[in-house]
Amino acid sequence: MNIGDVADMSGLPAKTIRYYEDIGLVEPLRSANGYRSFRQSDVHKLAFLGRARALGFTIEDCRSLLKLYADTDRASAEVKQIAEEHLDRIDRKIAELTEMRATLSHLVDACAGDHRPDCPILADLAMEEDKTRTARAAD
Amino acid sequence: MNIGDVADMSGLPAKTIRYYEDIGLVEPLRSANGYRSFRQSDVHKLAFLGRARALGFTIEDCRSLLKLYADTDRASAEVKQIAEEHLDRIDRKIAELTEMRATLSHLVDACAGDHRPDCPILADLAMEEDKTRTARAAD
DNA sequence: GTTGACCTTCCAGCGAATGGAACCCTTATC
DNA sequence: GATAAGGGTTCCATTCGCTGGAAGGTCAAC
Structure with missing residues (x-):
């Protein structure tokens, strides 16, 4: 999939998706013509990011959350801690x-x-x- | 008065005061040695800015508010409009x-x-x- | 004369994108 | 084959409101 399709599907602007690649949140493949080529898993990741950002998580939080999501041996306590800290920030x-x-x-x-x-x-x-x-x- | 005294009096960091001069919010005089020399009116302005910023007004709002404050022919409606728009932003x-x-x-x-x-x-x-x-x- | 606390300017960076310029690729149409 | 539209690419600058740090000048006390 090209970036435009992914933008439509994930709801994120193409600019933002490129930025997320820049800072290492997604790593799409490249087609022969140099275009980014997104897998289904990339789209899924980007949608995940979109929702996490919509909840106000920082990019660094998102990075941690994605890592935890990928790690099937995670402890839910780790996720919960990130969320609770964020909840505190919101409350403040x-x-x-x-x-x-x-x-x-x-x-x-x-x-x-x-x-x-x-x-x-x-x-x-x-x-x-x-x-x-x-x-x-x-x- | 030197910047350190003004920082103490206004509660603003010296860095911030220099920045406010940079963007034209205050225009302190200069002593022979090149140090900024603040008048009482500058201190007053900076304290005004500190309070406006503490209420969440943007720098551009502050600029407008200072201008209105200086203009004794202002209509309070103009001030109120800025404040109401800001209130809306806060509510949102x-x-x-x-x-x-x-x-x-x-x-x-x-x-x-x-x-x-x-x-x-x-x-x-x-x-x-x-x-x-x-x-x-x-x- | 030297320490230390001031002050100066200038440049870089934060977060999280967003805008724009300049250019390449693909497809359709004339 | 030319061209135009509508993708895509990179890179650089800008936003907002400071804040940090480097490199250096000034001043008062000892």
């Missing part, structure tokens, strides 16, 4: 964003959003000495 | 992460995490035809 990210969201939506609500220049958002960012600072302290 | 990101989290924690829970090789996490990533796929479909 969500917590961070949720905090941002709270502060920001607070400020947005307080802003009239009209033609006048007075703006609690700017006042907060500038840490001006007014009620906005109190609002921040109250968070 | 949170939604994305929350979905990842749900799927992933599902899989983690289903994985024994012991010495045996059987692993629903890998099975799902590989889209193997078993109960895991059903679990995914049920999400």
